[in-house]
Amino acid sequence: MKPLWPPSSMSPAAPPQRGFALIPALFLIVVLGALALVAVRVGSGQQQTVIMALQETRALSAAQTGIEWGAYQSENGSCAASTTLSLTEAALNGFTVVVTCTATTFTNGAATSSSYVLKSTATTGTYGQPGYVHRAVSGTYTNAT
Numbered sequence: 001m002k003p004l005w006p007p008s009s010m011s012p013a014a015p016p017q018r019g020f021a022l023i024p025a026l027f028l029i030v031v032l033g034a035l036a037l038v039a040v041r042v043g044s045g046q047q048q049t050v051i052m053a054l055q056e057t058r059a060l061s062a063a064q065t066g067i068e069w070g071a072y073q074s075e076n077g078s079c080a081a082s083t084t085l086s087l088t089e090a091a092l093n094g095f096t097v098v099v100t101c102t103a104t105t106f107t108n109g110a111a112t113s114s115s116y117v118l119k120s121t122a123t124t125g126t127y128g129q130p131g132y133v134h135r136a137v138s139g140t141y142t143n144a145t
Helices: 022-075
Strands: 081-084 096-106 111-124 135-141
Touching: 022 081, 022 096, 022 111, 022 135
Parallel strands: none
Antiparallel strands: 081 096, 096 111, 111 135
């Protein structure tokens, strides 16, 4: 007599499992997506750092330009208390530079000379916004020989 179970039309081996590879594949997709997101965020942060470093260097150059302009003006007898320059050329386009000059006279032997204290402040952007940059430079010059 034949056993009733399993029926003769079914094989005694278990049927193959389906969908087993789906779980690791989904896990791999999620992990790779997260890594791509992290890479994009890190790259974007590094790009912003480079852009701000470049803007800081430009602001320093703009402030130094104000000092040079003030030294030239003071050597030609014009030491204004405060002058605002709006730069429009090349990499310094968009910077506003405020130059202040203070003159002090002194005697140098038989001659009377002047000493000039120049302060230059360069800014661009709006305070509180990501693109705001501010640099200040000062210098002292004299016309004594």
